[in-house]
Amino acid sequence: MKLIQELTIIGGIDKSGIKEEIEKISISPGEIIGVVGPTGSGKSTLICDIEQLAQADTPTGRTILINGVAPGQEIRTDPRKKCIAQLSQNMHFLADMSVIEFLNMHAKSRNKNSNTAQRVIAMANTLTGEPIYPEHQLTILSGGQSRALMAADIAVISDSPIVLIDEIENAGIKKQEALKLLASEGKIVLVVTHDPVLALMTKRRIVMKTGGMRQIITKTTSEIGLWNKLVKIDNYMMSLRDTIRHGGLVEEVSVA
Amino acid sequence: MKLVVIAGTPGSGKTSVLMHVIKLLKKTTSPCVVKVDCLWTDDDKRFDRLNIPVRVGLSKDMCPDHFAIYNTDDMLEWATRNNADILLNETAGLCLRCAPYPDGCLAVCVIDVTTGPNTPLKVGPLLTTADVIVATKGDIVSQAEREVFRERIIEANPHSRIIEANGLSGQGAAELTRIILDMPATGADLSLRHNAPLAICTLCTGEMHVSKRYHMGVLRHIDGSMEYKGE
Numbered sequence: 001m002k003l004i005q006e007l008t009i010i011g012g013i014d015k016s017g018i019k020e021e022i023e024k025i026s027i028s029p030g031e032i033i034g035v036v037g038p039t040g041s042g043k044s045t046l047i048c049d050i051e052q053l054a055q056a057d058t059p060t061g062r063t064i065l066i067n068g069v070a071p072g073q074e075i076r077t078d079p080r081k082k083c084i085a086q087l088s089q090n091m092h093f094l095a096d097m098s099v100i101e102f103l104n105m106h107a108k109s110r111n112k113n114s115n116t117a118q119r120v121i122a123m124a125n126t127l128t129g130e131p132i133y134p135e136h137q138l139t140i141l142s143g144g145q146s147r148a149l150m151a152a153d154i155a156v157i158s159d160s161p162i163v164l165i166d167e168i169e170n171a172g173i174k175k176q177e178a179l180k181l182l183a184s185e186g187k188i189v190l191v192v193t194h195d196p197v198l199a200l201m202t203k204r205r206i207v208m209k210t211g212g213m214r215q216i217i218t219k220t221t222s223e224i225g226l227w228n229k230l231v232k233i234d235n236y237m238m239s240l241r242d243t244i245r246h247g248g249l250v251e252e253v254s255v256a
Numbered sequence: 257m258k259l260v261v262i263a264g265t266p267g268s269g270k271t272s273v274l275m276h277v278i279k280l281l282k283k284t285t286s287p288c289v290v291k292v293d294c295l296w297t298d299d300d301k302r303f304d305r306l307n308i309p310v311r312v313g314l315s316k317d318m319c320p321d322h323f324a325i326y327n328t329d330d331m332l333e334w335a336t337r338n339n340a341d342i343l344l345n346e347t348a349g350l351c352l353r354c355a356p357y358p359d360g361c362l363a364v365c366v367i368d369v370t371t372g373p374n375t376p377l378k379v380g381p382l383l384t385t386a387d388v389i390v391a392t393k394g395d396i397v398s399q400a401e402r403e404v405f406r407e408r409i410i411e412a413n414p415h416s417r418i419i420e421a422n423g424l425s426g427q428g429a430a431e432l433t434r435i436i437l438d439m440p441a442t443g444a445d446l447s448l449r450h451n452a453p454l455a456i457c458t459l460c461t462g463e464m465h466v467s468k469r470y471h472m473g474v475l476r477h478i479d480g481s482m483e484y485k486g487e
Contacts, residue, residue: 048425057280057430076431091398095373105373106400109407150398158399 004029004083004161005067007188009050012061014212015042022213025206029161032179032189034199037208043192044088046208047164050190051084052076060211085154087182088166093138093146100134103153110157123181124152127173129245144172151178162188169195174238176201176231197234200227257332257340259442261324261357263347263382264366269392270346271299272423273366273432278306280433281342288340290331290478292324293348309338313478320348321356322452322459327478328358328466332442334478342436355381358446358466362439364432365416366390369397369405376408381450383409388435389416392423 007027011020027033035043042060049062053076056063063070066083075081095102103117118134125131128148132141141149151173154163163182168191169175175198183189193199200223207215240250264270274289281287288309291299295314303310311334315323324347335343347356357363365386367375370393376383383389389409394402402420409418417435421428446466452459457473472486 045425048422048427052427052430055430059426085399087399088395090396092396093401094370094397095401095404097373102373102400102404105407106404109403146398150400153398153400158403 004188006065007050007162008065008068009046009213010063010065011213012056012058012063014060015210018212020212020214022206022216025213025216027188027190029186029188031204032183032191032202034202034205035190035192035208036194036199036205041208042211043208044166045211046206046213047086047088047166047190047192050162051086051164053084083160084162084164085158085160086164086166087147087150087154087168089147089168089170090166091147091150093141093149095138097138098134099132099136099138099141099149102138103157106153106157112157116156120149120152120156123156124148127151127178127181129242142172148173148178151182155181155184161186163190165189165191165193167192167194169193169198176234197227197230200224200230257335257442258342258436258439259328259332259345259358259361259446260342260364260436260439261345261347261361262364262366263356263386264364264390265352265368265371265379266348268366268368269390269421269423270366271302273390273392273421273429274344274346275302275306276423276426276429277433277436278303278308278344280429281436282306282308285342285437286340287342287344288335288338289344289346290334291346292320292327294320299346309335309340311478314480315348316476316480318474318476319452321354322457323476324348324356325358325448325452325459325466326457326468326471326475328446329468330478352378352380352382354452355385355448355450356452357385357449358442359449360442360446362387362436363449364388364390366392366421367409368392369394369402373401373404373408376405376412379412383416384413385449386413386416388419388432389413390419390421390428390432392421394420395422395425 009025011023037043049058053064053071054062100117103120107116128144132145205217206213243250262270278287289303290311292313300310300312363386365383369391419428419431448464451462457475458471463470474484476482
């Protein structure tokens with residue numbers, strides 16, 4: 001796979017067939033970019049266009065360029081050459097096999113060595129409260145365990161230069177850690193989110209409305225200041241959640 | 257005339273994928289579609305909305321794949337009469353024993369990713385003799401499961417083109433359309449890639465020729481009429 005220096009989205013049309021306000025946006029490695037907007041505003045469709053490396057051949061008419069040029073047919077169609085990994089809230093494990101069996105199979109398909117599966121499980125266990133064991137059946141994992149395993153698998157096995165994440169905050173896993181893990185050094189990351197903590201972990205965010213890209217907001221200095229406070233509040237909420245989960249009482253509230 | 261045969265298990269998304277493909281094909285070509293089913297279908301109503309020639313063939317008590325093969329000539333003639341240049345034949349796709357693909361057609365196998373990573377190994381000639389394998393519903397399984405599924409397809413049919421498609425969003429339709437546009441026209445005197453399973457006509461005894469003149473036995477025509485041909 002050639003080195004990816006830039007991902008460019010060239011705007012198409014929105015749901016009413018009108019030209020999108022954002023004509024072009026380029027993203028460089030190392031940047032996490034947010035995608036925000038109300039339900040039905042076209043966030044997932046935008047992610048889908050990027051996943052398919054659309055060439056004005058999807059309903060939105062958008063074009064995706066890699067390093068300024070249209071990716072070759074081979075990159076678009078040969079999954080082994082595909083440079084994009086995706087994690088969404090709608091994904092489930094449906095394969096009827098054990099965690100270790102499945103991960104070994106996946107590692108083998110990506111030519112990774114034999115202890116890779118154990119690394120994935122160890123990493124997944126840092127994201128979820130309930131530990132995952134190698135001999136667990138995939139299909140009995142909880143939603144949180146499944147998403148944690150998927151995130152760790154993307155970070156370790158499906159290691160791709162472009163990562164697309166759809167509403168990870170609803171996945172029941174430690175979202176900040178998950179995003180940091182997926183957005184490791186030098187990757188281009190797009191994250192669809194409604195979560196203020198995650199939204200402010202991005203440098204810029206694309207605002208969607210009625211199927212079109214309307215605006216690009218760059219994080220302000222005051223937002224950076226606010227983020228530090230939000231993280232504290234969020235961590236506090238997490239600790240309360242943990243207390244409740246373990247059968248404790250939360251009779252006092254003390255936000256730092 | 258280009259013949260495209262679309263096979264795949266029931267509910268795998270054949271019709272949905274095809275709907276998106278037809279919309280794209282219509283821009284530069286004149287496609288028509290024949291939907292073969294066993295007892296009942298309302299897929300023709302879905303195709304009708306696209307304003308192209310649509311025909312339904314119900315195989316009733318005849319094996320639907322035998323029926324599709326036996327009526328390929330009629331379908332091609334019907335397509336010609338309707339001034340079409342591409343005939344899309346969507347099969348019922350049931351028993352997985354055979355594959356109704358003639359040699360000169362584009363053989364498309366639609367397979368549902370949610371059926372699990374062992375499915376590509378179970379499907380048989382439907383998948384192993386296909387030119388293009390369209391994997392649907394990938395959006396509801398993890399990236400990892402999609403990749404494992406893909407590997408299994410490659411194991412079963414190393415020469416196929418794999419398309420990850422979504423019947424709801426239309427993902428993958430552009431790619432399949434391009435393959436259809438690039439394929440050569442289908443010649444005359446077609447032969448099957450794989451023999452059909454046994455039943456009660458000449459096809460059952462292993463006849464591989466598609467043309468009607470080679471067949472005897474109890475046969476059903478695409479217009480529903482039955483005929484006994486033989487001594």
